[in-house]
């Protein structure tokens with residue numbers, strides 16, 4: 001038996017240190033850039049909201065589709081080590097290109113603070129994003145699998161912990177960068193004019209990507225590197241194609257059935273390759289229902305936007321997920337899972353993933369319940385067959401208004417009857433009605449003519465000051481705005497003589513009265529679901545893959561995330577249910593249905609040890625033990641040469 005003893009620390013290969021630090025820096029780079037990307041589209045390139053979010057989602061989906069490319073390159077051509085290095089270079093170039101594209105001074109010839117040639121900035125940033133998507137997605141399946149490759153057979157416990165630590169590093173990187181890069185963007189910088197500092201916000205992630213690459217190369221001498229066994233993906237495709245063709249040729253019932261449809265490739269292809277393809281296909285089949293989890297998960301940002309309960313700070317809300325991950329992963333790993341095991345329950349990986357999906361569904365039920373509470377505080381909006389009318393009385397006495405022969409409204413002096421405006425609940429808006437006899441100027445608003453109104457204007461939560469001006473006359477007043485509320489201010493003709501005292505405030509829509517603590521359960525539930533589902537899925541994809549297709553199966557796992565993102569895009573296009581809570585319940589029910597289907601599929605899945613199956617097939621193929629030993633010895637010599645070159649301590653037992 002041959003065992004390699006690589007340099008270890010506390011039972012873990014030392015090379016792992018370089019891999020997790022590399023992952024931390026890379027995720028910092030990725031999430032840091034993502035945190036300011038939409039802001040860059042909106043306020044630098046001046047795109048509208050729809051275009052900015054569509055391009056953003058398309059970019060994220062692309063980042064989760066390119067892993068297939070990376071996996072093919074790694075498993076069929078370059079091997080994981082070289083693929084990570086080459087694609088990291090592409091990635092770093094992409095980040096640098098992106099950072100350069102945000103320097104407004106490059107095209108700001110007239111020095112007015114805005115770029116003069118938007119085409120240049122758009123082209124450069126799109127090129128940067130394509131390179132980043134290629135790099136980040138391409139290396140993603142390779143890094144996790146490469147980390148797994150560093151462990152020996154006797155380190156299976158450490159291997160499982162590695163995937164948890166790996167996930168912790170992902171989220172530590174994402175947490176720090178999501179906090180830091182928006183702050184960097186808020187700084188001012190520039191050569192000719194001082195503007196929001198996008199070059200710094202994108203430049204720091206670029207630097208982190210270069211550091212990530214340097215750290216990975218620094219560990220070079222310590223890694224266990226497995227070379228690809230030829231163009232495996234091409235062989236897999238040809239083998240599957242042949243099996244299908246051969247099955248079709250022998251479709252008549254006179255031909256005896258075979259145990260598995262891939263067995264129809266037996267005539268032409270190596271039994272080992274067929275066995276490996278069967279292992280991969282079995283797992284990929286199991287992954288079919290999984291995108292539904294990511295569809296819900298990727299909408300969690302929308303859930304937290306729904307009421308703005310935390311004061312409408314969506315950027316900061318993005319940090320809640322990594323903070324919870326950093327807390328929950330150790331709790332699950334060290335406490336919950338061992339406790340379940342102690343109780344004699346077999347909480348197998350696929351069971352964990354099913355429970356994870358149910359947690360995510362519960363998060364959406366919780367979101368629906370909170371939404372129902374919020375809806376109770378909302379005014380009744382007219383249905384599609386109704387309309388509403390708002391009448392403002394700026395006259396000095398009560399007025400009787402007849403709307404139709406039988407309907408009368410009594411409106412007090414400076415009162416407002418009926419409300420017509422529907423607005424996003426996560427904002428505060430107000431409008432002014434000018435009852436003064438001349439034009440008025442109000443802070444930050446256009447001037448209003450007499451008896452005219454402003455549009456509803458969004459204002460920030462909290463205490464706000466307004467200044468009203470007409471020529472030399474002015475008065476100042478403050479109001480406190482509750483989140484989610486809407487107000488109308490009625491300005492009487494006496495406004496300047498009584499120092500703004502007579503301005504009447506009408507609350508069109510009540511402020512949000514639902515406590516922010518109600519949001520905590522849904523965050524907790526969805527992140528618990530993520531830990532059970534995603535960390536386990538990562539481990540499962542590694543453990544169930546044959547040695548030469550580890551990256552491919554990691555890519556398959558990441559594709560479930562890409563499909564989930566694409567479903568989010570489609571759902572957004574198809575439109576929404578009239579009630580938000582109903583939409584949350586619909587998604588929760590869909591995920592429960594999917595988790596039931598998945599649990600049935602999981603019930604029929606038999607966990608395998610790919611190495612054992614491969615050894616068995618080799619034996620069946622007639623590779624006698626001596627021959628296998630010879631083959632092993634040849635491999636041993638080859639590996640020993642390689643290890644000696646790398647200076648790794650290696651012992652044969």
Ligand SMILES: NCC(=O)N[C@@H](CCC(=O)O)C(=O)O
Pocket residue numbers: 170171321322325530534538558561
């Ligand atoms: N908390 C989000 C997170 O950790 N995301 C992972 C992706 C998870 C997966 O698709 O496996 C990441 O950014 O790497």
